[in-house]
Amino acid sequence: MKCNENTNAISNTNTAAIRIIIICVFLLPIFYGCISLKSEYPDISFYRLTQGPSKFRVGISNEGTLQIRNFSSSDQLGTEHIMAIWDEQKIQNYYYHRWISAPAELVTDFIIERINNSKLFKGGVIKPNSLLIPDYILEGHLLDMIAHNTHDNELDTNYVVISYQISLIKKEPLRAEKNVLLNKLYSISIPRENNQVATIAPAFSRGMSDLSDIMLNDINEAIKNSNKK
Numbered sequence: 001m002k003c004n005e006n007t008n009a010i011s012n013t014n015t016a017a018i019r020i021i022i023i024c025v026f027l028l029p030i031f032y033g034c035i036s037l038k039s040e041y042p043d044i045s046f047y048r049l050t051q052g053p054s055k056f057r058v059g060i061s062n063e064g065t066l067q068i069r070n071f072s073s074s075d076q077l078g079t080e081h082i083m084a085i086w087d088e089q090k091i092q093n094y095y096y097h098r099w100i101s102a103p104a105e106l107v108t109d110f111i112i113e114r115i116n117n118s119k120l121f122k123g124g125v126i127k128p129n130s131l132l133i134p135d136y137i138l139e140g141h142l143l144d145m146i147a148h149n150t151h152d153n154e155l156d157t158n159y160v161v162i163s164y165q166i167s168l169i170k171k172e173p174l175r176a177e178k179n180v181l182l183n184k185l186y187s188i189s190i191p192r193e194n195n196q197v198a199t200i201a202p203a204f205s206r207g208m209s210d211l212s213d214i215m216l217n218d219i220n221e222a223i224k225n226s227n228k229k
Helices: 002-040 103-118 197-228
Strands: 045-047 066-068 081-086 090-099 136-149 159-170 179-191
Touching: 066 103, 081 197, 090 197, 103 136, 103 197, 136 179, 136 197, 159 197, 179 197
Parallel strands: 045 090, 066 136, 081 136
Antiparallel strands: 081 090, 136 159, 159 179
């Protein structure tokens, strides 16, 4: 009897040990997967465009309101991922570094804020979904908004490029065709300190601020010239 009892005890112990081993075999991949997920998927950083100091001075504001329609963009800019071209050959999408919205939306919102802050129009800026009838309409198409990287970190070898086309239309109810006051391509290149992704968004912000001020001056001159006719 004692021999049988000892045999049963040993058998039960072996069975329990086997169960523990089996459980460990199943749990180890799960624990390993959790640890692996943390190391392979870092936090995503989001960026936006910020307004820089304005060099534009309107003097006397123009009568009326301006409607800014949402900018369109080329297909390659239809992503929120920040993009960079390395050595003018390879395009890199930064998966963990993204804009808070698509580039065309960023540019539209930036220009709306810039023009409102400039006091260029007495009636201010209205969006496309407004029920108000505007006196002027601004349409735009974003052509380029990509960083350029090199493996050389010398000054000015890394930069960003912004390029967009705009049309300024004067709204005239009794006129069938569009009265286009301004149709122009704007482009600017802004140098960066190095090829690190953290330098991209600030460079784009500086570029948009400078480029928008040039555009504001052209819009102001186009309206003044049209009023003289």
